[in-house]
Amino acid sequence: MLDKIFNLIVELEEDEAIGLAKKYIEEGGNPQKLLEACGNAMGEIGQRFEKGEYFLSELILAGDIFKSIMEFTLPKLKQGEVTKVGKMVLGTVHEDVHNIGKDIFKVFAEASGFEVIDIGIDTPPEKFVEAVKEHKPDIVGMSCLITAGVSSMKKTVDALREAGLRDKVKIIIGGGRVDEGVKEFAGADAWADDAAKGVRLCKELLGLEG
Template identity: 45%
Template sequence: MNDEESLTELCKMIYDLDDIEKIKTKAKELLDRGVEPKRLIDVISHGLEEIGNRYESGEYFLSELIMGGIIGSEIINVLTPYLKSVETPRLGKVVIGTVKGDLHDIGKNLVVSMLRSSGFEVVDLGIDVPAQKFIDAVRKEEPEILAMSCLLTMAMDEMKRVIDELKRHSLRDKVKIIIGGRPTSLEFARRIGADAWGRDAVEAVKVAKTLLGR
């Protein structure tokens, strides 16, 4: 089985919620064969997206969605040593967090891993982050980019609240803003005054590089 076939199989194992240890073993085998960590992150992203699709269609329930998150986190743990072993130049600093009212972190964690592996310095504020914490972090860390994530539709308005607070504190022009998450879109990003939208972890890195002219 070649690398492409193995990556396809790994993706299927993820969205079929196969045994976690088998999935981790498969991921490590691919990494040990020299497959780039970024390609595995892409596979994780697609696998989790399919789990989300099945959840929305009613094929999967909350327990399956949670299991998908656990699988994603476990694979990220396998990837981390390989990501750290790759020396990359610093492209810029990113402050990132899941907005207030949303406790989901798997998508955000994928973006964090991808950004770090691509050479960005990342300050991860975690989940359920209130607007003031974003403001304080922008003021303290002076990042080039602020990234916000949410999975719940009810939390989307919090993204606009953060941007409005940045304006109120005269910080909006000091940072580029990227948003992402299942209920968001490019249209929504434009409507609330963000600079860009990332469809997934892979695209988020491309967008971040574009914003900084890299």
């Protein structure tokens, strides 16, 4: 069923995708796996956007589908008391307006006990610096779904270093264009290509059990 939901989202079949996702949850499906399927679908949509196969209108529709699915999936994921484990500043870097991957990761992080300060999309380095100064997080999370965001990640890490803040936080990067090479290039501490892995790595960075 998850494969079918993935395909329906990628093909932007809004009513069918939401309806099948709702049925999956109502029948006792795993909310985390559903959100992972949504994240994978959004990654595919992002690639189609970069290739010129999809346009901004398709991205907006995909975002609406995801938000609708989140409305009934998030409460299932958050059931039960959550022990606070740390604080995180999270944003999509400059020149990237994608919020889907960031939002999925935020859901997983909050469900795992992180207090998340979301500073939005197309976020310039100085805004990350201001947020770190104000909130004093344990971790900074940066997201990008397009290639242009890679250099923005490096500029943001450099800005934190220049502000004397780099050694005070751990930095994790994520998104469709991120890998070990990008982590090294940007100067981050960890990278992840899915939300569940990202949260586990965040806990490991803080010396907690992943």
